[in-house]
Amino acid sequence: MKPKGENEANQYSRSINTIISGISRIEEVVESRKQFKQFETAEETTKYMVKTLNTKLGFQIATNEIDIVHRLKKGPEGMKDIIVRFQSRLLRNTVLREGRFLRQSGIFIREDLTPLNLEVFISVQRKMTDEISSVWTRKA
Numbered sequence: 315m316k317p318k319g320e321n322e323a324n325q326y327s328r329s330i331n332t333i334i335s336g337i338s339r340i341e342e343v344v345e346s347r348k349q350f351k352q353f354e355t356a357e358e359t360t361k362y363m364v365k366t367l368n369t370k371l372g373f374q375i376a377t378n379e380i381d382i383v384h385r386l387k388k389g390p391e392g393m394k395d396i397i398v399r400f401q402s403r404l405l406r407n408t409v410l411r412e413g414r415f416l417r418q419s420g421i422f423i424r425e426d427l428t429p430l431n432l433e434v435f436i437s438v439q440r441k442m443t444d445e446i447s448s449v450w451t452r453k454a
Contacts, residue, residue, distance in 0.1 A: 331426035334396045
């Protein structure tokens with residue numbers, strides 16, 4: 315098990331990141347048929363994610379306010395989550411706060427948690443279902 319200080323330092327380094335679920339892959343036209351693009355560059359994913367969030371959130375995020383964006387490995391539903399590293403915590407916190415309005419559209423925005431913090435979060439979610447109605451994180 316990692317020392318407490320190491321987990322805190324790791325979580326702090328993730329404090330300008332978010333994980334976004336529910337944004338589909340980029341489509342392309344091949345031989346007159348639409349299909350999902352096999353590989354997306356970080357630049358393509360950034361532009362697509364910014365366009366999608368700007369449309370759905372109702373405020374503007376500029377691509378220069380983002381450090382890097384890329385897809386993560388496939389989740390249980392086969393869709394790849396997106397990790398976003400913002401230039402500022404203020405914008406990241408605004409996106410997290412406003413992201414709750416996207417849940418009906420199938421897009422979920424959450425903090426990027428360390429493996430230990432994610433394990434604690436998931437275990438509380440699973441074990442406390444009869445005592446609490448919802449669980450969330452805030453500044454991990």
